[in-house]
Amino acid sequence: MVIPRLDVAYNKKRFLAVFPVVVEELLDSLRAESMPEEIIEWYRRNLEYNVPGGKLNRGISVVDTVEILRGKLLEGEEYRKAAILGWAVELLQAYFLVADDMMDASITRRGQPCWYRVEGVNNIAINDAFMLEGALYRLLKQHFRKDSYYTDLLELFLETTYKTEVGQLIDLVTAPEDRVDLSKFSLERHRLTIVYKTAYYSFYLPVALAMHFYGITNPEQFALAQKILIPLGEYFQVQDDYLDCFAPPEKLGKIGTDILDNKNSWVVNVALQHVTPRSARFLTRTTAARIVNVSRG
Structure with a gap:
């Protein structure tokens, strides 16, 4: 080829x-x-x-x-x-x-x-x-x-939309905009969020659509594509979280604020595995204060 x-x-x-x-x-x-x-x-x-x-x-x-x-x-x-x-x-x-x-x-x-x-x-x-x-x-x-694959396209979009909305729900419940509860954070919860919220529609969906368009019908080939593409989506989001914290604004295109914005990011979850209880309380207070200031406008 x-x-x-x-x-x-x-x-x-x-x-x-x-x-x-x-x-x-x-x-x-x-x-x-x-x-x-x-x-x-x-x-x-x-x-x-x-x-x-x-x-x-x-x-x-x-x-x-x-x-x-x-x-x-x-x-x-x-x-x-x-x-x-x-x-x-x-x-x-x-x-x-x-x-x-x-x-x-x-x-x-x-x-x-x-x-x-x-x-x-x-x-x-x-x-x-x-x-x-x-x-x-x-x-x-x-x-x-x-086209013979029309129903496959519909089902793929509908299923992907549902998975993404489940991922959004996990994200909203884990890290609500109005309060901080770091006890809900974990790398497993982070992984679950990004798989459903990002990986399916950003990585698997485009390739699976192309496979249907090309005429592929073997379920094993779609399963293999998913096995490869979902971890790629996880890697993408972990990299994005890392850059938000450590990349300079001129490279990132913005000032990264994931941690201060109470995002259940990969960086904060790794940090929480190593911080002292005192540091965790400081992080909670700092994030909560930012939320209050933002809500006040």
């Missing part, structure tokens, strides 16, 4: 070129139902503000994986269809992020205000998150309904 050269910049540019097509398809679905122009433009703004601004690794991974399996670069309609499947992943990501930012009372996302903090949006962001999720299923229906 010949592995195609994966040019990151070119692949991102090519992938982004499909996004306007996706947006217009979704807006056309509203136009077909004679929705007011104000509603159509709100939906456009929601899509353009929340979907394409990240690194797009998840969506591009769908295309990259198909090209690796095929041993050649995709072209024409075949590329567009694979890219649309990738954008479905990015819509899922956007849905998670819009909702997560509200739950975490976050301020910024991707260098701009979180969607719910944009003037005039507020709690409408809850419904906008639902519409981002709904958009991916419209795309699947429009482009994959006649």
